[in-house]
Amino acid sequence: MKNKWISIVLLWPILASHSYGQEVGCEAAKARFLSFDAKCISRIASNNCVNLDITDSYDFEGKEFVFKWDMGDGTILEGLNINHCYNNPGLYVAKLSLEDPITKAVIQEEAEIDVVIKGSFGLTMNPLEDVRTDIEENASFTLDYPDSAYQIKYTYWDFGDGNFSCEGSPNYSYSKTGTYYRSLLVRLESSIDQVLLCASDSVTVKLADPTAGLLTDAIAQIEIDSRFLEDKPTYFLMKKTGDTYKEVEGQDELTGNATYRIITYRGNLIYDSEDVIVPDGADLKAVQTVISEKTMQLAEGSPSSLQAMFFELDQNELSRKIKKILDDNVELLQNLPMMDVEVGVYTTSGGSYNKGVALSIKRAQLIKQYMVDEGVKADRIKVSSPQTARSLINSCLTGSNCDYVDELLNRRADFKFKMGR
Structure with a gap:
């Protein structure tokens, strides 16, 4: 302290500066991760307020002073116990001056207090979907932090299978099926502060296509006009038990004396091997060979x-032609009991939007009811909201001059496959 007669005690909450040492490099990051036994914190809430309490201060000569605080952001406060909230994160220097109320003498900067305001931080691991053995996926994350004063010092990924990486966004593949628990450690640093964030999630890894994506590559190359149908190609190997099919999730399920079914779909398209019978006594390699050969046959077709x-303009009933198409779709679905269907119904862009939505809903209800009457269970049919699924496939916008054929293309119902529940 600058003045020998004044003793000042400061009491305020610790706002920042979680210190985690000065380790650098991937091995040090791994060591930090392995020793990090605290609760995994993925989000730090903003706390921009401080309390500076000097009520235990006193003057040996019994003098009374006016305590003035310059909070470092243009705010001046008086008192022994003050509260202040900053508008922005950063480093502020709170300076205390004392004024003698009688002589008006001022003791400048009797104390200086560094105040670190963090702001809020958040770490989220971007989820992985449809993860397959031996197929690389990109591990990535989303990081929210106050400003550019903070830089990422290191990242550490633990993939849950005994392997790790210190790359920011690594590509990684799992060699075996199963559920794995990934963890991510990210350290941020500024010139005055350090922050450690941690996040975790689970990844279910399924068996990969033994032909390394032959069918998914083939179906991905087929042009699809409607954005509604633009889905990622999905491969499944199913095993038959009784009258039902269950997805094969591990190599230990690949046995002889069994019936399999290869399914690869995208939008309204599907490759289906129908039943593939593997004889008794076949080992893992023999089963994989049978499946690979059948897959290659499918890809050639x-x-x-x-x-x-x-639909015709304002048509709200099912014509004979439409029913014939629905009959074909119903027959295909009945041969694929493991698949569900999603229906998207659209109108043209002209006229009233609300009228178009109502007409789409009416048409969708007619389509679903017809399919149910023909034997497809109602819970296998999902109807998309026309407000969100509406999708023009040409440039026939409101007010444009389009011919009958172009307008007809937008007055349609699309169907796409979904894996059954």
């Missing part, structure tokens, strides 16, 4: 498809 249907 063309996928089956759910057909779209088209």
Whole structure:
């Protein structure tokens, strides 16, 4: 302290500066991760307020002073116990001056207090979907932090299978099926502060296509006009038990004396091997060989498809032509008991939007009811909201001059496959 007669005691909450040492490098990050036994913190809430309490201060000569605080952001406060909230994160220097109320003498900067305001931080691991063995996926994350004063010092990924990486966004593949628990450690530093964030999630890894994506590559190359149908190609190997099919999740399920079914779909397109029978006594390699050969045969052909249907202007009933298309779609679905269907119904962009939405809903209800009447269970049919799924496939915007054929393409119902529940 600058003045020998004044003793000042400061009491305020610790706002920042979680110190985690000065380790650098991937091995040091791994060591930090392995020793980090505290609760995994993925989000730090903003706390911009401080309390400076000097009520235990006193003057040996019995003098009374006016205590003035310059909070470092242009705010001046008086008192022994003050509270202040900063508008922005950063480093502020709170300076205390004392004024003698009688002589008006001022003791400048009797104390200086560094105040670190963090702001808020958040770390989220971007989820992985449809993860397959031996197929690389990109591990990435989303990081929210106050400003550019903070820089990422290091990242550390633990993939849950005994392997790790210190790359910011590594590509990684799992060699075996199962559920793995990933963890991520990210350290941020500024010139005055350090922050450690941690996040975790689980990844279910399923068996990969033994032909390394032959079918998914083939189906991905087929042009699809409608954005509604633009889905990621999905491969499944199913094993038959009784009258039902269950997805094969591990190599230990690949046995002889069994019936399998290869399914790869995207939008309204589907490759289906139908039943593939593997004889008794076949080992793992023999089963994989049978499946690979059947997959290659499928890829040489063309996928089956759910057909779209088209409506006349303001049409709200099912014509004979539309029913014929629905009959074909129903037959295909009945041969694929493991698959569900999603229906998207659209109108043209002209006219009233609300009227178009109502007409789409009416058409969707007619389509679903017809399919149910023909034997497809109602819970296998999902109808998309026309407000969100509406999708023009050409440039026939409101007010444009389009011919009958172009307008007809937008007055349609699309169907796409979904894996059954």
